[in-house]
Amino acid sequence: MLFNSIDxxxxxxxxxxxxxxxxxxxxxxxxxxxVFASYIFYGWWDWRFLxxxxxxxxxxxxxxxxxxxEHKANKRKRLLWISLLVNLGxxxxxxxxNFFLENFVTAFSFFGTNIPTGSLNIILPVGISFYTFxxxxxxxxxxxxxxxxxxxxxxxxxxxxxxxxxxxxxxxxATHLLPQFYSKRIFDEPKAVNGMRQILWGLFKxxxxxxxxxxxxxxxxxxxxxxxxxxxxxxxxxxxxxxYGDFSGYSDIAIGTARLFGFDLKQNFNFPYFSRDIAxxxxxxxxxxxxxxxxxxxxxxxxxRCITGKKIRNIFIIFLVSGFWHGANWTFIAWGGLNAIYFxxxxxxxxxxxYLDVVAxxxxxxxxxxxxxxxxxxxxxVFAWIFFRAxxxxxxxSYITEIFSTSLFTIPEFSGKRDALKVLLLVASFLIVExxxxxxxxxxxxxxxxxxxxxxxxxxxxxxxIVIYFSGNFSKSIEFIYFQF
Amino acid sequence: MKNFLLKVSLFLLIxxxxxxxxxxxxxxxxxxxYQNCSLNYSAYLLADSHGLTLKHFTEKHGVYNFSGGSxxxxxMKRKISFLISKTDVxxxxxxxDGHTLSQYREKINSLDRSLYFLxxxxxxxxxxxxxxxxLQFHVILFQPGTRAVIKHYLxxxxxxxxxxxxxxxxxxxxxxxGEYSANERIDRAKRRFRRQYPSETISYELRQSxxxxxxxxxxxxxxxxxxxxxxxxxxxxLLSNKAFDGEKLLKLAGFKVLDYTxxxxxxxxxxxxxxxxxDKGCKKFVELLFDNxxxxx
Numbered sequence: 077m078l079f080n081s082i083d084x085x086x087x088x089x090x091x092x093x094x095x096x097x098x099x100x101x102x103x104x105x106x107x108x109x110x111v112f113a114s115y116i117f118y119g120w121w122d123w124r125f126l127x128x129x130x131x132x133x134x135x136x137x138x139x140x141x142x143x144x145x146e147h148k149a150n151k152r153k154r155l156l157w158i159s160l161l162v163n164l165g166x167x168x169x170x171x172x173x174n175f176f177l178e179n180f181v182t183a184f185s186f187f188g189t190n191i192p193t194g195s196l197n198i199i200l201p202v203g204i205s206f207y208t209f210x211x212x213x214x215x216x217x218x219x220x221x222x223x224x225x226x227x228x229x230x231x232x233x234x235x236x237x238x239x240x241x242x243x244x245x246x247x248x249x250a251t252h253l254l255p256q257f258y259s260k261r262i263f264d265e266p267k268a269v270n271g272m273r274q275i276l277w278g279l280f281k282x283x284x285x286x287x288x289x290x291x292x293x294x295x296x297x298x299x300x301x302x303x304x305x306x307x308x309x310x311x312x313x314x315x316x317x318x319x320y321g322d323f324s325g326y327s328d329i330a331i332g333t334a335r336l337f338g339f340d341l342k343q344n345f346n347f348p349y350f351s352r353d354i355a356x357x358x359x360x361x362x363x364x365x366x367x368x369x370x371x372x373x374x375x376x377x378x379x380x381r382c383i384t385g386k387k388i389r390n391i392f393i394i395f396l397v398s399g400f401w402h403g404a405n406w407t408f409i410a411w412g413g414l415n416a417i418y419f420x421x422x423x424x425x426x427x428x429x430x431y432l433d434v435v436a437x438x439x440x441x442x443x444x445x446x447x448x449x450x451x452x453x454x455x456x457x458v459f460a461w462i463f464f465r466a467x468x469x470x471x472x473x474s475y476i477t478e479i480f481s482t483s484l485f486t487i488p489e490f491s492g493k494r495d496a497l498k499v500l501l502l503v504a505s506f507l508i509v510e511x512x513x514x515x516x517x518x519x520x521x522x523x524x525x526x527x528x529x530x531x532x533x534x535x536x537x538x539x540x541x542i543v544i545y546f547s548g549n550f551s552k553s554i555e556f557i558y559f560q561f
Numbered sequence: 562m563k564n565f566l567l568k569v570s571l572f573l574l575i576x577x578x579x580x581x582x583x584x585x586x587x588x589x590x591x592x593x594x595y596q597n598c599s600l601n602y603s604a605y606l607l608a609d610s611h612g613l614t615l616k617h618f619t620e621k622h623g624v625y626n627f628s629g630g631s632x633x634x635x636x637m638k639r640k641i642s643f644l645i646s647k648t649d650v651x652x653x654x655x656x657x658d659g660h661t662l663s664q665y666r667e668k669i670n671s672l673d674r675s676l677y678f679l680x681x682x683x684x685x686x687x688x689x690x691x692x693x694x695x696l697q698f699h700v701i702l703f704q705p706g707t708r709a710v711i712k713h714y715l716x717x718x719x720x721x722x723x724x725x726x727x728x729x730x731x732x733x734x735x736x737x738x739g740e741y742s743a744n745e746r747i748d749r750a751k752r753r754f755r756r757q758y759p760s761e762t763i764s765y766e767l768r769q770s771x772x773x774x775x776x777x778x779x780x781x782x783x784x785x786x787x788x789x790x791x792x793x794x795x796x797x798x799l800l801s802n803k804a805f806d807g808e809k810l811l812k813l814a815g816f817k818v819l820d821y822t823x824x825x826x827x828x829x830x831x832x833x834x835x836x837x838x839x840d841k842g843c844k845k846f847v848e849l850l851f852d853n854x855x856x857x858x
Contacts, residue, residue: 082692083692085703086692096562263562269568534575542579545702545708546712551668551705
């Protein structure tokens with residue numbers, strides 16, 4: 077079920093009340109109920125995929141237990157490989173099977189050999205990329221002896237299936253989330269209030285920003301041959317805000333929901349569009365995924381502690397795999413590759429850790445230099461998003477070609493200009509609020525510092541709800557983008 | 562926890578009050594008259610605004626006009642299920658105009674209003690029925706269509722209040738479509754056409770709904786008669802036989818379709834605009850329709 081649906085509006089309070097009033101009696105009951113509610117949540121899309129979730133859970137739990145008792149290095153490695161093969165095998169089959177089949181056939185036809193084949197009608201299970209990586213982090217950490225394996229199957233099942241972050245992250249590490257299932261959660265009112273505030277902000281980002289930008293991004297990308305270069309630039313801009321509002325909005329709702337149940341999830345977005353260079357952007361965008369690749373792929377490959385050639389290789393591997401994780405399409409690989417090219421100069425000149433603080437910290441306005449850095453970094457990411465959004469490589473190429481034609485210098489022409497302007501104004505207002513709140517976990521986290529009296533805070537929340545109601549886009553057809561990954 | 566629940570309850574109370582205000586506004590602006598339905602007939606007319614303009618003219622022929630502005634096949638399916646459960650319906654006249662399977666109708670419809678007529682029989686589960694019929698129907702905050710109507714109303718009020726509004730004087734009322742100049746008629750017709758046919762692809766969801774309607778009527782032995790409403794000559798020229806062929810589905814199922822698209826092609830005085838009849842045209846059309854039907858019998 078979607079977070080912005082009536083089903084979730086019924087599900088969440090029901091689960092909340094049962095969790096805190098009935099199952100609060102003991103820890104086991106609390107965890108069992110989390111598993112039960114999470115399986116209902118996941119099964120709502122398609123109950124058949126519960127078996128995959130269960131399979132991943134059982135395999136990795138068993139591997140963890142066996143790793144604890146196994147001391148021989150080769151046998152430990154074998155156990156790890158079982159987990160890797162099963163999890164990545166399932167992910168590979170559901171997500172990449174048709175991609176490899178099609179490219180295999182294309183490669184052979186290039187050499188004049190036609191292989192008769194059809195594609196398999198495979199439905200991609202929602203969230204498989206997320207929970208697969210989450211369970212893999214557990215078995216890898218147990219293998220590395222960074223984490224003691226759990227003997228509590230229910231706690232582990234709850235960790236794997238925890239519904240707020242099951243289908244679109246944040247991808248939690250076992251070292252951070254699993255211990256939270258070992259002790260009974262006690263209701264914390266400030267945490268719950270914080271959670272609800274974050275849910276509200278997440279809904280605003282999704283329904284007002286992302287879904288309104290989506291209607292124009294879809295219009296321009298789906299009919300790119302009909303529009304001028306200047307209009308297509310707008311399309312890329314709209315998509316940039318769509319994907320940010322969509323994904324960071326979902327993360328906010330996930331983190332806020334987890335807080336309602338007494339859990340802390342890690343921040344997944346740290347105002348990435350205010351980054352001063354690409355390296356900072358990648359420290360602030362989809363943090364849970366980029367740190368996962370850093371810890372489980374980049375560092376094992378040697379990271380930056382090797383010769384220059386290998387460093388470059390490792391950077392490319394990380395970004396290309398990151399792109400490929402997003403989907404079985406060459407466009408995602410191209411997007412990853414482009415970001416690697418952006419990142420490499422900073423990395424090779426040791427300037428990839430220049431900006432570790434908050435931009436214009438403690439100030440209202442950035443400096444001119446910061447404005448230029450932020451704008452140029454933003455434009456680079458917008459350009460890369462074209463590949464991410466395009467249907468295929470030829471679509472991306474034709475989109476970019478049209479942008480860099482003489483029609484770039486014409487006034488954008490399309491129907492619905494007034495509505496587009498309204499959306500841009502909404503985005504501008506949103507960016508101002510985000511800017512003012514950039515030193516917090518999410519923009520309105522510290523609203524109580526500005527609006528000290530509860531009356532004024534509630535007025536603000538009601539105002540946000542009214543804006544969501546009147547300015548939001550409630551079209552059925554706009555789903556969370558990251559559900560397709 | 563108690564303090565938290567108290568705060569949440571208070572907040573929900575405020576939201577409920579806001580919902581109440583919206584409910585009142587929605588009732589006045591949107592739901593009024595839509596829920597009216599006489600249960601004493603055995604024949605009903607189901608259409609969108611094209612049928613709504615016929616008002617009560619069909620009643621003297623024993624047919625209740627159950628049309629609603631912007632009604633889609635999603636809404637008509639709910640209404641038919643309602644009629645089956647509440648009346649002894651034997652005959653349904655249903656629109657099969659070209660645009661009824663357009664994607665425009667998928668987005669612009671009366672799904673929020675027709676929730677009133679939802680029955681458990683056409684829902685996948687009782688949970689679904691409860692969710693839509695009681696929760697979504699009473700919580701205006703969950704109704705995107707109603708929201709659009711209220712928003713439009715508020716914006717039009719703001720525009721009227723605006724001092725800079727130079728368009729205070731309403732457009733001069735025309736008695737009928739023929740009073741517009743030829744260029745005006747073409748412009749208006751083109752705008753309407755672009756709105757009704759935004760793409761070449763039909764709405765498969767609406768198509769499925771029409772198939773469900775056909776199956777429902779077959780199951781309950783209801784005679785289904787398809788009607789294609791009259792269009793002005795300007796609009797017919799633009800359409801140039803473009804249509805999404807809902808009528809084919811009815812014909813394949815063995816039901817008859819009556820095509821009156823061109824009956825007033827020479828007579829713009831029967832039209833309010835490019836594709837809606839005025840009162841004079843409606844009365845004439847109703848006479849022709851039932852005269853024709855009685856001859857066929």
